[in-house]
Amino acid sequence: xxxxxxxxxxxxxxxxxxxxxxxxxxxxxxxxxxxxxxxxxxxxxxxxxxxxxxxxxxxxxxxxxxxxxxxxxxxxxxxxxxxxxxxxxxxxxxxxxxxxxxxxxxxxxxxxxxxxxxxxxxxxxxxxxxxxxxxxxxxxxxxxxxxxxxxxxxxxxxxxxxxxxxxxxxxxxxxxxxxxxxxxxxxxxxxxxxxxxxxxxxxxxxxxxxxxxxxxxxxxxxxxxxxxxxxxxxxxxxxxxxxxxxxxxxxxxxxxxx
Amino acid sequence: xxxxxxxxxxxxxxxxxxxxxxxxxxxxxxxxxxxxxxxxxxxxxxxxxxxxxxxxxxxxxxxxxxxxxxxxxxxxxxxxxxxxxxxxxxxxxxxxxxxxxxxxxxxxxxxxxxxxxxxxxxxxxxxxxxxxxxxxxxxxxxxxxxxxxxxxxxxxxxxxxxxxxxxxxxxxxxxxxxxxxxxxxxxxxxxxxxxxxxxxxxxxxxxxxxxxxxxxxxxxxxxxxxxxxxxxxxxxxxxxxxxxxxxxxxxxxxxxxxxxxxxxxxxxxxxxxxxxxxxxxxxxxxxxxxxxxxxxxxxxxxxxxxxxxxxxxxxxxxxxxxxxxxxxxxxxxxxxxx
Ligand SMILES: Cc1cc2nc3c(=O)[nH]c(=O)nc-3n(C[C@H](O)[C@H](O)[C@H](O)COP(=O)(O)OP(=O)(O)OC[C@H]3O[C@@H](n4cnc5c(N)ncnc54)[C@H](O)[C@@H]3O)c2cc1C
Numbered sequence: 066x067x068x069x070x071x072x073x074x075x076x077x078x079x080x081x082x083x084x085x086x087x088x089x090x091x092x093x094x095x096x097x098x099x100x101x102x103x104x105x106x107x108x109x110x111x112x113x114x115x116x117x118x119x120x121x122x123x124x125x126x127x128x129x130x131x132x133x134x135x136x137x138x139x140x141x142x143x144x145x146x147x148x149x150x151x152x153x154x155x156x157x158x159x160x161x162x163x164x165x166x167x168x169x170x171x172x173x174x175x176x177x178x179x180x181x182x183x184x185x186x187x188x189x190x191x192x193x194x195x196x197x198x199x200x201x202x203x204x205x206x207x208x209x210x211x212x213x214x215x216x217x218x219x220x221x222x223x224x225x226x227x228x229x230x231x232x233x234x235x236x237x238x239x240x241x242x243x244x245x246x247x248x249x250x251x252x253x254x255x256x257x258x259x260x261x262x263x264x265x266x267x268x269x270x271x272x273x274x275x276x277x278x279x280x281x282x283x284x285x286x287x288x289x290x291x292x293x294x295x296x297x298x299x300x301x302x303x304x305x306x307x308x309x310x311x312x313x314x315x316x317x318x319x320x321x322x323x
Numbered sequence: 324x325x326x327x328x329x330x331x332x333x334x335x336x337x338x339x340x341x342x343x344x345x346x347x348x349x350x351x352x353x354x355x356x357x358x359x360x361x362x363x364x365x366x367x368x369x370x371x372x373x374x375x376x377x378x379x380x381x382x383x384x385x386x387x388x389x390x391x392x393x394x395x396x397x398x399x400x401x402x403x404x405x406x407x408x409x410x411x412x413x414x415x416x417x418x419x420x421x422x423x424x425x426x427x428x429x430x431x432x433x434x435x436x437x438x439x440x441x442x443x444x445x446x447x448x449x450x451x452x453x454x455x456x457x458x459x460x461x462x463x464x465x466x467x468x469x470x471x472x473x474x475x476x477x478x479x480x481x482x483x484x485x486x487x488x489x490x491x492x493x494x495x496x497x498x499x500x501x502x503x504x505x506x507x508x509x510x511x512x513x514x515x516x517x518x519x520x521x522x523x524x525x526x527x528x529x530x531x532x533x534x535x536x537x538x539x540x541x542x543x544x545x546x547x548x549x550x551x552x553x554x555x556x557x558x559x560x561x562x563x564x565x566x567x568x569x570x571x572x573x574x575x576x577x578x579x580x581x582x583x584x585x586x587x588x589x590x591x592x593x594x595x596x597x598x599x600x601x602x603x604x605x606x607x608x609x610x611x612x613x614x615x616x617x618x619x620x621x622x623x624x625x626x627x628x629x630x631x632x633x634x635x636x637x638x639x640x641x642x643x644x645x646x647x648x649x650x651x652x653x654x655x656x657x658x659x660x661x
Contacts, residue, residue, distance in 0.1 A: 078471065078474070078607075078608055078609070079605075079607050079608070079630075080605060080606055080607055080608065080629075080630030081608070081630060082471065082474050082475060082608055084475075091475075101590065102573065102590040103590055158439070159439070159440070160433075160437075160439060163434075189426075189442070191471065191589070191590075191609075192470055192471055193470055194442055194443055194469065194470060194471070194472065195440070195442050196421075196426040196427075196430055196440065196442040196443075196489070197426070197429075197430035197433055197434070197440045197442065200427065200430035200431055200433075200434055201430065201433065201434045203434075204431070204434035204435065205434075207518070209518060209521050209522050210522065211522065212423070212426075212427045212430070213423045213427070230423070231529055232392075232423055232424065233333065233338075234528070234529055235526045235527065235528060235529060236526065236527045236528070236529050237391075237392060237524035237525070237526055238524060238525045238526075238527065239522060239523070239524055239525075240525075241521065241522070242521065250590065251583060251586070251590040251591070252576075252583030252584065252586070252591075255576075255577075255579055255583075256577075282439070283439045283481055283482045283483040284439050284441060284466075284479055284480075284481050284482075285479060285480050285481075285482060286477055286478075286479045287477075287478040287479055287480060288477075288478050289470065289475050289476065289477055289478075290475065290476045290477075290478065291474075291475060291476075292473070292474075292475070292476050294615070294634065298632075298633050299622060299632055299633065299634075299635040299636055299637055299638035300636065300637050300638070301627075301637075301638050301639070301640060302621075302637050302638065302639050303639060303640075304639070304640045304641055305639075305640075305641040305642065305645060305646060306641070306645060306646060306649040308639040308640075308641060308646065309646065309649045309650050309653050310653070312621070312637075312639060312650060313650070313653050313654060313657065315621070315637060316565065316598075316654070319597065319598055319619055320597075321540070321541050321565045321566070321567075321597065321598050322564070322565065322654060322657065322658075323566075323658065
């Protein structure tokens, strides 16, 4: 099984989100970077698949040169190869992104002489939440696609994959012929932490690069805003166990105790 | 203008998120006749709801080889319903609830039609003119949508005569149309490729049990401050005493203390209980994204400056390993005494 995984570098926003003065970006001057938990799980799933069935994991992203950090993290937990589509850091929209990824897949597969058996993406990116890059990529490549997947099993013959998820109290099972595209959600597995040898390997690993062609997107962002929240500070009911009677009284007022 | 909704049913009822999406579509369409696609033949209850919400043209997917949920077949049907769009005259909007199914079906439709999916919208309006520079040929849509699961809003312009919009449920209240529609119901059997048919779900019932997190009236959540898997005994007890469900933060699931199905937040479950009790949780934006719909929020934290303390309605500054057992004790005595 050869698996290709796409991840996206995003700021590791914590307790508060701060925008740049022009309101067009998250102010990242005080922040580190990460990928969505969905994508961490996509990398872990790919590594587990190759541990069970053999094969390779290639991890790729489109992003600024610094996104090499997220690729190296993926190598440190078991990915074998990495490919960076270098941009100037300006976010491309979902149509442009999926087109750039599709042409990159064709190029990588041309070089290998055969398709990746499986392409994994996160269900939606942490920042833009566009919910469509994986699906558009599948269409561009003419491959079947399942999204929001929480359980993945390669069939014994290696010719298809069973992808399952929960929806409104039911389990939905899709059986897709390989090659296929699957977008996954956090919860499909528990990602491992990088090992020391993994980190060493990641540091030295070669990362191939290419420059994507990005078309203009019909959807054009004007500005970002932090939504106003009504609550600004809590009423302090008390400190330690002294606050318990007040809390019990509150529960009574709210009608949550019999 | 052609306005079509993808509507989800639960038995003979339209799901609430879809009613909100229909309300959104009706406003966006500004009086244009409203059509919808449903996956199964709707019963009288669902039809009455759709009529009340102003949907005139109801089509149900009726393709011979489709037996389960088939997102590509649904997208093919929607493409057929907006097909006059190809003549290049009309403005087209396809709207769905921003659910897993809604987003998925619209993503497929976007891929086959080349239209943009604007995901997680809170507002959209048709604009007669948009500034030049965009690829649209005059006209377009002004949209507001969520980023970071609602921690940020984005104002954007869609430079195109057609758009696909998924709607965040909390952003719209479901409101029936001032004038009910006269409904016609017809099957739709779009032409399907083998690939369209290959992506089809077989459904099995999930095993339930306990109070479901997503719909619980009370959620008691524990974070890293609980200290370990064994610390959740008292969190469970409190949840039981309050007739609620246990939730957790991502720090807890990443550490393997609790299963991911209990995670509240951007990449976990969204909850909107009457009461949310956050114990030893710092209040990262991704956690709050999952619980800001709570009517009342209580936070228990040793750090008075933790972000959660500013976002909650009531705060207790204290150690959960001391406060929670005392609280459970007090509630038990109360129940025993009354
Ligand atoms: C894209 C993305 C998606 C994410 N999705 C989610 C998500 O869905 N859900 C989620 O929860 N997180 C999510 N996260 C992670 C999130 O950013 C935080 O890392 C996480 O919520 C922190 O969990 P926590 O509050 O339990 O831990 P911490 O941030 O470590 O906070 C622990 C808190 O406990 C308090 N504390 C410590 N000891 C005690 C004690 N004895 N008594 C009382 N209080 C104590 C501390 O003061 C602190 O405030 C996501 C992150 C990213 C980047």
